[in-house]
Structure formats: structure tokens, C-alpha cells
Amino acid sequence: MKDVYEDFGATVGPVTYSRSLTFVLTHDCPWHCAYCGFRADRRGLLTGDELERLLRDAAGGGAREALLISGERPDSLPHIREELVRRGFADFWDFAISVADRCTAAGLFPHGNFGRMSEAELFRIRPHFLSMGMMLESARDEPRLAPEKRAAGRIACLEAAGRARIPFTSGILVGWGESQASRLDSLAALADLHSRYGHLQEILIQRYVPNAGSRWPAGPEPTLGEYREMMGRWRQWAPGVAIQIPPNLEPRWRVLLPWIDDLGGISWARDEVNPASPWETVESYADACRQAGRELAERLPVYDSHRNATWLSGDWLRRAEEFHAGAWA
Numbered sequence: 612m613k614d615v616y617e618d619f620g621a622t623v624g625p626v627t628y629s630r631s632l633t634f635v636l637t638h639d640c641p642w643h644c645a646y647c648g649f650r651a652d653r654r655g656l657l658t659g660d661e662l663e664r665l666l667r668d669a670a671g672g673g674a675r676e677a678l679l680i681s682g683e684r685p686d687s688l689p690h691i692r693e694e695l696v697r698r699g700f701a702d703f704w705d706f707a708i709s710v711a712d713r714c715t716a717a718g719l720f721p722h723g724n725f726g727r728m729s730e731a732e733l734f735r736i737r738p739h740f741l742s743m744g745m746m747l748e749s750a751r752d753e754p755r756l757a758p759e760k761r762a763a764g765r766i767a768c769l770e771a772a773g774r775a776r777i778p779f780t781s782g783i784l785v786g787w788g789e790s791q792a793s794r795l796d797s798l799a800a801l802a803d804l805h806s807r808y809g810h811l812q813e814i815l816i817q818r819y820v821p822n823a824g825s826r827w828p829a830g831p832e833p834t835l836g837e838y839r840e841m842m843g844r845w846r847q848w849a850p851g852v853a854i855q856i857p858p859n860l861e862p863r864w865r866v867l868l869p870w871i872d873d874l875g876g877i878s879w880a881r882d883e884v885n886p887a888s889p890w891e892t893v894e895s896y897a898d899a900c901r902q903a904g905r906e907l908a909e910r911l912p913v914y915d916s917h918r919n920a921t922w923l924s925g926d927w928l929r930r931a932e933e934f935h936a937g938a939w940a
């Protein structure tokens with residue numbers, strides 16, 4: 612059979628990445644996804660002191676992107692609601708907006724990922740974020756893996772993000788025991804969403820790596836042939852939408868490098884969602900790219916494909932354009 616990838620060719624442009632620092636607004640989450648090593652029960656919200664320390668760290672490390680993340684719908688938890696009231700916030704989104712605005716005032720570009728959100732919530736917080744994201748993970752429900760989450764809810768959120776015209780990142784989780792047919796179904800669902808709204812700027816094909824606290828064993832890793840099929844199909848179904856492979860989660864990323872567009876957020880600090888999988892240095896990634904005949908280039912959380920008035924409000928577009936004209940001219 613003809614190699615599916617031959618039809619689409621390798622990527623020839625630079626491999627991109629985003630210099631990023633993660634701001635965890637809260638680890639607390641009402642759900643119990645078996646693969647998750649991130650959630651906690653009663654750790655509470657990011658404090659003001661922690662926020663200021665992170666902002667100093669971001670400045671010292673040269674971050675451009677502030678990745679704001681949390682458990683899903685944390686203010687469904689009574690102790691979080693109490694803390695929000697005590698600290699003078701109307702609700703969790705009010706808190707998320709305040710942190711995003713503080714990051715923006717410090718010169719960072721906030722990218723938000725808070726799990727499933729309603730359309731009204733997306734429209735409300737969108738002006739405070741340059742871009743946002745949420746993993747589809749899988750288009751098929753696996754109740755043993757994520758008992759409270761349903762694919763239909765995540766797809767509805769991805770549709771709402773398209774209607775809200777938010778430059779968006781999504782993707783699939785691989786290596787937890789899923790079939791190749793399921794992976795391709797999930798990619799097809801993302802491609803369908805993009806064909807209707809045009810909002811996906813990149814998708815992750817993200818390896819599942821158990822962390823301390825994960826209760827789900829790693830499944831068989833996708834073979835290189837399966838990766839090639841996924842990447843080839845994606846190029847066919849959603850041309851121009853970047854493919855990100857997080858290099859700290861996929862040890863074979865160098866082999867896949869000729870077909871990778873993006874390495875995602877890379878930080879000197881730990882990966883807050885996958886603390887068992889530290890990143891290498893940017894210099895090490897740049898070396899590997901050079902050896903593959905590619906250049907490693909920094910990007911903002913918004914891709915060039917969405918850095919225009921269709922996707923960004925006047926203020927964000929001006930800031931992103933000024934940044935490109937100044938820092939990367």
C-alpha cells in the first residue's frame with residue numbers, strides 16, 4: 612500500500628514553539644479523570660503572592676505566553692466559591708479575568724485553558740485572552756477513563772469557541788489504550804469543527820504519560836506508522852492547521868520532526884500538567900531541529916494564521932503586531 616504520508620510531504624518551514632510559563636489558577640476539580648495527575652481536592656486558588664512570584668519568574672525567564680489553567684468548573688466546589696467571595700470575586704471567571712489582566716499588564720500574552728465552558732462564558736472572558744484551548748482528547752466516550760466527562764460536551768465547547776471566534780488549540784490524547792480507528796475518528800471530528808468555524812490554529816497529538824496521582828496505566832504507544840497516518844490524514848483534512856507534538860511527552864519526537872510544525876509551550880519551569888516529564892532546554896531543541904534541517908522559531912500563543920482582524924480584537928491585534936515588528940523584526 613502506498614505510504615499515506617507520501618501524498619502530503621514533509622513540512623519545510625520552521626518548527627515553532629512558545630516561551631511559556633504556566634499559571635495554575637487552581638488544581639481543585641470536581642471530576643475524577645483516571646489519567647489525571649493534576650487535580651486536587653482542597654488546594655484552593657492561586658494567591659496574590661504566588662501570582663506576583665510567577666510574574667517575576669516569567670520576566671526572569673523571558674516568557675511571552677502566560678498559560679492559565681485550572682481544574683474544570685472549580686466554582687462548583689463550595690470551598691472555592693467561599694474563597695472567591697472572601698477575596699472579592701463574583702465567580703471563577705472574574706478571578707480568571709483578573710489574573711489574565713495582571714499578566715497582560717506585566718507584558719505577557721495570556722492563553723487560557725479551563726476545560727469545558729459555555730458559549731456565554733467564552734464570550735465573557737475572550738477579550739482578556741489572546742487565545743484559548745481545550746483538548747478534545749477523544750471523540751468517543753470511555754467512562755472508565757473519564758467518568759464525568761462526555762465527548763459531546765467538549766465538542767459543544769469547541770463549537771462555541773468557533774462561534775466566539777477565538778483562536779483555538781485542541782487535540783487528541785494517544786497512548787491510553789485507544790485504537791487507531793478511534794484516533795482517526797477524533798481527528799476527523801476536529802477537522803469537521805475546523806471546516807465549519809476555521810478557529811483551530813493547531814492540534815496536539817499528545818502522548819499520555821502517567822504522573823503521580825494517575826490511576827490509568829499507559830496503553831500501547833502509537834507506532835511510527837500510525838503517527839504518520841494520523842499526521843497525513845490531518846494534513847489532508849485540515850490543511851494549514853499546525854500539528855504539535857509535545858517533545859517532553861513523546862520520546863520519538865526527533866524521528867517525527869520532519870512532519871512536526873510545533874513543539875508547543877516550552878518552559879524552564881516544570882510542566883504543571885505532566886511534572887514527571889521535564890522539558891529539555893530550548894538550545895537542545897534548536898540543535899535537534901538544525902540536525903533535521905529545520906529552524907526552531909519562537910511564536911506567540913496566536914499563530915500567524917489567526918493574527919488578523921477576523922480573529923483578534925483591535926487591542927490584541929495591535930499588541931501582537933507591535934511585538935512581531937519589535938522583538939522578531
Ligand code: SF4
Binds near residue numbers: 642
Ligand atoms: S483532566 Fe481536567 S477535568 Fe479531568 S480530573 Fe483532571 S483537571 Fe479535572
